Amino acid sequence: MNWLDFGVDNCSIARTLDVVGERWTLLVLREAFNGVRRFDDVCEHIGISRGILTQRLSTLVDHGILERAPYQESGSRTRYEYRLTPKGRDLFPILVALLGWGDRYRADPAGPPVLLEHRDCGRQVQVGLHCAGGHQLTGPREVVVRPGPSAQPAPKVPDQQAHR
Amino acid sequence: MNWLDFGVDNCSIARTLDVVGERWTLLVLREAFNGVRRFDDVCEHIGISRGILTQRLSTLVDHGILERAPYQESGSRTRYEYRLTPKGRDLFPILVALLGWGDRYRADPAGPPVLLEHRDCGRQVQVGLHCAGGHQLTGPREVVVRPGPSAQPAPKVPDQQAHR
Numbered sequence: 258m259n260w261l262d263f264g265v266d267n268c269s270i271a272r273t274l275d276v277v278g279e280r281w282t283l284l285v286l287r288e289a290f291n292g293v294r295r296f297d298d299v300c301e302h303i304g305i306s307r308g309i310l311t312q313r314l315s316t317l318v319d320h321g322i323l324e325r326a327p328y329q330e331s332g333s334r335t336r337y338e339y340r341l342t343p344k345g346r347d348l349f350p351i352l353v354a355l356l357g358w359g360d361r362y363r364a365d366p367a368g369p370p371v372l373l374e375h376r377d378c379g380r381q382v383q384v385g386l387h388c389a390g391g392h393q394l395t396g397p398r399e400v401v402v403r404p405g406p407s408a409q410p411a412p413k414v415p416d417q418q419a420h421r
Numbered sequence: 422m423n424w425l426d427f428g429v430d431n432c433s434i435a436r437t438l439d440v441v442g443e444r445w446t447l448l449v450l451r452e453a454f455n456g457v458r459r460f461d462d463v464c465e466h467i468g469i470s471r472g473i474l475t476q477r478l479s480t481l482v483d484h485g486i487l488e489r490a491p492y493q494e495s496g497s498r499t500r501y502e503y504r505l506t507p508k509g510r511d512l513f514p515i516l517v518a519l520l521g522w523g524d525r526y527r528a529d530p531a532g533p534p535v536l537l538e539h540r541d542c543g544r545q546v547q548v549g550l551h552c553a554g555g556h557q558l559t560g561p562r563e564v565v566v567r568p569g570p571s572a573q574p575a576p577k578v579p580d581q582q583a584h585r
Contacts, residue, residue, distance in 0.1 A: 260455035261466055267534050269523025270451050270516060271444075276527070278519075280435075280442050287434050290561055291424035302425055302575070341561075347522055349561045350548045352434060354515040355442075359433025362508060363440070368570035370431050375552035376565050382552045384514045388539035389547075397454055397505075397513045399540050406532035411466070 258402060264409040276320050277348060281305055282313050287352060289323065289345070294338035314339055322348065354384045422566060428573040440484050441512060445469055446477050451516060453487065453509070458502040478503055486512065518548045 265271065277283060281303075288299045300310055317323040322345035325337040353373065360369040373382040386394035394400065429435065441447060445467075452463045464474055481487040486509035489501040517537065524533040537546040550558035558564065 260452070260457055261462060263534070265448075265467055267529055268448075268451070269521075269528055269533055269535075270519045271448060271523075272527035273519040273523035274444050274447060278442075278444050278447070280438050283438060283442070284429075284432075284435060287432070288424070291566060293424055298425060303429055344526060346560050346562075347525065349564075350550060351515065351518040351522060353550060354518045354548065355434045355437045357433075358511055358515060359435075359437035361511065363436035364433055365431055365571040369433055370427070370569050370571045370573065371433075372567045372569045374565045374567055375554060375556055375558060376563050378552060378554045378556060380552040380554035380556075382550055382558060382564050384518065384548045385551050386514060386517060386546055387549050388542060388544040390539060390542045390544035392539055392542060392544075394539060394546060396510050398510075400513075400546050401538045401540050402455060403536045403538055405534050405536045407529040407534045409534065 258404055260402070262411055263404065264411045267407055267409060273351075276316070277322070277351070279313070281309055282317065283352070283355070285310065285313050285317070286322075286341075286345070286348060289339060289341050290349060290352060294340055295328075295336070296339075317345070321345075350384050353382070357383050422568055424566070426575055427568065428575045431571055431573060437515075440480070441486070441515070443477070445473055446481065447516070447519070449474065449477050449481070450486075450505075450509070450512060453503060453505050454513060454516060458504055459492075459500070460503075481509070485509075514548050517546070521547050 277286065284303050284305070285299060288302060293299055293302060296310065299305065300307055314323065318325060318339070321342055323339040324342050326340055327335050328338055329335045356373070364370070374380065375382050388394065441450065448467050448469070449463060452466060457463055457466060460474065463469065464471055478487065482489060482503070485506055487503040488506050490504055491499050492502050493499045520537070528534070538544065539546050552558065
């Protein structure tokens with residue numbers, strides 16, 4: 258397919274970025290995947306302002322990615338922590354993919370700051386590409402992009418632009 | 422490990438986001454993976470301003486993710502197109518992960534706008550988690566996070582905050 262013939266208004270990458278594509282949002286999700294679920298803990302650990310964190314958590318709850326759960330420490334009023342829903346946990350490959358590229362190209366000379374291990378066997382975990390036929394793929398050159406059921410034609414451009 | 426005991430200044434997720442974490446940057450990369458490499462084509466297809474596109478392309482070239490290559494159409498001056506380097510192509514799993522979540526949770530009722538197929542067998546391609554021991558993983562609960570060689574202790578917080 259010629260990608261330029263198709264519109265990008267309903268692109269699934271763009272739609273994911275609409276929800277979780279902002280830097281602080283992804284760092285809040287990183288905290289959640291690491292078990293840091295309480296407002297003050299997240300605030301302090303990543304150095305985000307309370308206002309921005311409130312807004313990002315609200316967006317994630319509205320989209321069903323995090324859910325608020327009450328907790329109470331002795332002598333304190335009820336507070337809330339933020340837990341990943343199944344929809345939120347499905348974001349995990351995005352974070353592992355970001356981590357893997359950073360580990361490879363941006364880590365300190367000593368190596369990565371964290372290691373992901375398979376709980377069962379202890380070997381290192383990473384993302385990979387595979388197809389429904391069970392084949393492992395090594396990169397984009399093994400992939401063909403085709404129009405899907407909601408593919409849309411690109412909007413027509415004004416003549417002035419078309420003849421540039 | 423208790424994630425709060427560790428600093429996040431050298432987090433590989435954050436460092437990847439430093440380079441490619443901005444929305445327009447990821448959409449420019451999406452275009453590159455789909456073979457759209459020329460300034461005017463990218464500009465028009467995704468509706469990005471020329472100034473922002475110039476800045477994003479410059480960042481991607483500076484980081485060795487895209488490389489400029491000259492081309493010339495008859496009767497025109499030499500222009501440049503932007504091609505993914507091997508370092509750039511290694512970002513592919515990030516885009517496929519973003520695509521997969523969007524296809525699942527944000528697509529139109531008809532289905533996804535594009536399909537990724539394995540060039541060899543035609544079956545659908547997606548990202549998955551696997552370990553170096555050859556096991557497929559289904560999600561974060563099968564993963565243990567451990568300190569890596571460049572793990573850093575969390576900075577000490579002032580007493581005032583520690584006793585909040």
